[in-house]
Amino acid sequence: MRVVYSPAHLGHDIASETVMGLEIPANEVTERAERIKAALEADGGFPIEAPKEHGEGPITAVHDPGLVRFLAEAWDQMVAEGVDHPSLMPEALNVRALTEGMGGAANGAGGALEPRGSISGRAGFWAFDTSSPIVAGTYAASRAAVDVALTAADAVVDGEAAVYGLCRPPGHHAARSMYGGYCFFNNAAIAADAIARTTGEPVAILDLDYHHGNGTQQIFWRRGDVLYVSLHADPERAYPFYLGRADEVGAGPGTGANLNIPLPARTTNAQYLRALDRGIEKIASTPGSIVVVSLGLDTYVDDPICDFALTTEVYHEVGRRVAALGRRLVILQEGGYHRPTLGANVRAWLRGAEGRPHEG
Ligand code: Q9C
Ligand code: ZN
Numbered sequence: 001m002r003v004v005y006s007p008a009h010l011g012h013d014i015a016s017e018t019v020m021g022l023e024i025p026a027n028e029v030t031e032r033a034e035r036i037k038a039a040l041e042a043d044g045g046f047p048i049e050a051p052k053e054h055g056e057g058p059i060t061a062v063h064d065p066g067l068v069r070f071l072a073e074a075w076d077q078m079v080a081e082g083v084d085h086p087s088l089m090p091e092a093l094n095v096r097a098l099t100e101g102m103g104g105a106a107n108g109a110g111g112a113l114e115p116r117g118s119i120s121g122r123a124g125f126w127a128f129d130t131s132s133p134i135v136a137g138t139y140a141a142s143r144a145a146v147d148v149a150l151t152a153a154d155a156v157v158d159g160e161a162a163v164y165g166l167c168r169p170p171g172h173h174a175a176r177s178m179y180g181g182y183c184f185f186n187n188a189a190i191a192a193d194a195i196a197r198t199t200g201e202p203v204a205i206l207d208l209d210y211h212h213g214n215g216t217q218q219i220f221w222r223r224g225d226v227l228y229v230s231l232h233a234d235p236e237r238a239y240p241f242y243l244g245r246a247d248e249v250g251a252g253p254g255t256g257a258n259l260n261i262p263l264p265a266r267t268t269n270a271q272y273l274r275a276l277d278r279g280i281e282k283i284a285s286t287p288g289s290i291v292v293v294s295l296g297l298d299t300y301v302d303d304p305i306c307d308f309a310l311t312t313e314v315y316h317e318v319g320r321r322v323a324a325l326g327r328r329l330v331i332l333q334e335g336g337y338h339r340p341t342l343g344a345n346v347r348a349w350l351r352g353a354e355g356r357p358h359e360g
Pocket of ligand 1: 019131170171172173181182183209211239296298305334335336
């Protein structure tokens, strides 16, 4: 299977994140992508190629141009303001309820207007959480991750059965006009939108990251041409908390084109495979020939920030069942934080999708 990878991710080199105000060692680190790359190289069956530049057009097709401008300018503004922090993190978030009941204050929709002043205020306008640090290389890395996704998508549109895009940073939490959840641009959404536009066919997204892909759901909420199916931790207990419930089914032309399957703590291989079959059936019931897979391995039993109980063997079976849909696959990396097994887990999934045995 062809693999698309860019070393530009190394510039998004973050040391720490904050969780409920506590500073902890970062989870979404450069080592993740390097481990995956090393495991695929060692396998011998995964030729690695560089992404092609696709420009800003496919990004602003799904994201607010203001978000792109902010991310492009953020680090330089930090430096210009003399804010000598290791990374940029907002101190106040643009929460909607701040202007609740104020009618025409701020803007007509009751939200704040984009501030163009201090970097702290700008960051808090575009961020939805405080666990997604920005450093000098974040923008270049995020642009490269989009190019990785789009290059993988091009190859599949051109006829490849399955291509893996080693995206880092991940993307599925990034909303139309907000970054967060370690994500800056929504790689899978940008790829799915580009595929839908170039093929004129409906596209399905199957999100297998432990966390609900709130950004992807939001971007396609009103679209009937891009189906979003997600298996994830119940947001009653897990990030991103405010989206991911089973009754969220889409709206307008997108009604019925959003399927959330929330799962309990300690979800086992068997429970997961049953949920997966439901998701696969939903995709099989809709037209289209390409599926974009948001592949997170944070469902793994030993993941340090998650609570499912999946094992390496089941990833091979998950890949096998997804490929058995008989559709071409654009497989894009999302989360997965147990670094010692991350490479083996990705490799098992991809070998399963190719119909190769788990080992050998
Ligand atoms: N205790 C992805 O997997 N919260 N993003 C961290 C750590 C943010 C996960 C809490 C989790 C974001 C792509
Ligand atoms: Zn995740």
